Amino acid sequence: EAQVTQNPRYLITVTGKKLTVTCSQNMxxxxxxxxxxxxxxxxxxxxxSMNVEVTDKGDVxxxxxxxxxxxxxxxxxLESPSPNQTSLYFCASxxxxxxxxxxxxxxxxxxSVL
Amino acid sequence: xQKVTQAQTEIxxxxxxxxxxxxxxETRDTTYYLFWYKQPPSGELVFLIRRNSFDxxxxxxxxxxxxxxxxxSSFNFTITASQVVDSAVYFxxxxxxxxxxxxxxxxxLTVIP
Numbered sequence: 079e080a081q082v083t084q085n086p087r088y089l090i091t092v093t094g095k096k097l098t099v100t101c102s103q104n105m106x107x108x109x110x111x112x113x114x115x116x117x118x119x120x121x122x123x124x125x126x127s128m129n130v131e132v133t134d135k136g137d138v139x140x141x142x143x144x145x146x147x148x149x150x151x152x153x154x155x156l157e158s159p160s161p162n163q164t165s166l167y168f169c170a171s172x173x174x175x176x177x178x179x180x181x182x183x184x185x186x187x188x189x190s191v192l
Numbered sequence: 193x194q195k196v197t198q199a200q201t202e203i204x205x206x207x208x209x210x211x212x213x214x215x216x217x218e219t220r221d222t223t224y225y226l227f228w229y230k231q232p233p234s235g236e237l238v239f240l241i242r243r244n245s246f247d248x249x250x251x252x253x254x255x256x257x258x259x260x261x262x263x264x265s266s267f268n269f270t271i272t273a274s275q276v277v278d279s280a281v282y283f284x285x286x287x288x289x290x291x292x293x294x295x296x297x298x299x300x301l302t303v304i305p
Contacts, residue, residue, distance in 0.1 A: 180239035
């Protein structure tokens with residue numbers, strides 16, 4: 079089944095403790111991106127990647143890192159999480175080298191930083 | 193600056209009524225794409241439609257229709273004869289480059305049986 083898989087679904091952590099949210103797609107998609115969803119703010123793009131080793135900042139990249147060493151994986155790294163990074167995170171992928179094709183989203187990761 | 197405005201935060205309709213969700217966008221780019229995504233209560237985000245800036249033809253897909261007007265920078269979404277399963281949060285999005293996406297704040301639609 080074609081899908082974007084995020085792990086974990088739920089994560090509670092403490093301020094400053096490094097964490098990684100994994101994202102993997104099995105559709106051989108070139109484009110992948112991360113978003114955070116907050117009440118009243120909609121979805122905001124954090125980072126995107128057009129292909130392996132090609133990443134760039136979205137609208138709200140501060141406090142986040144990403145890497146794209148393999149086509150299928152695009153992990154989101156929070157080196158020193160803070161409470162304002164408590165949010166619902168979505169990973170997405172697209173078949174084109176850009177996102178002009180429809181985005182396929184993962185199921186989301188609810189992160190709470192205490 | 194790129195911006196998407198969904199002024200309607202919450203809408204409630206009775207089943208079988210028609211409902212229109214508004215989306216107004218701002219961009220200085222001449223080429224761009226517009227999207228609608230649906231987020232049902234289960235939380236996943238589902239693609240509904242994509243339109244490019246060169247194609248102002250309105251589109252109908254079953255009970256769904258979209259009205260794209262460049263003159264007013266609007267890309268509105270209408271559900272005809274709404275059903276309970278249409279209850280969801282709907283997001284409008286703008287992508288000028290295909291790399292960066294700008295989403296609206298969403299409209300929460302409740303269809304009352």
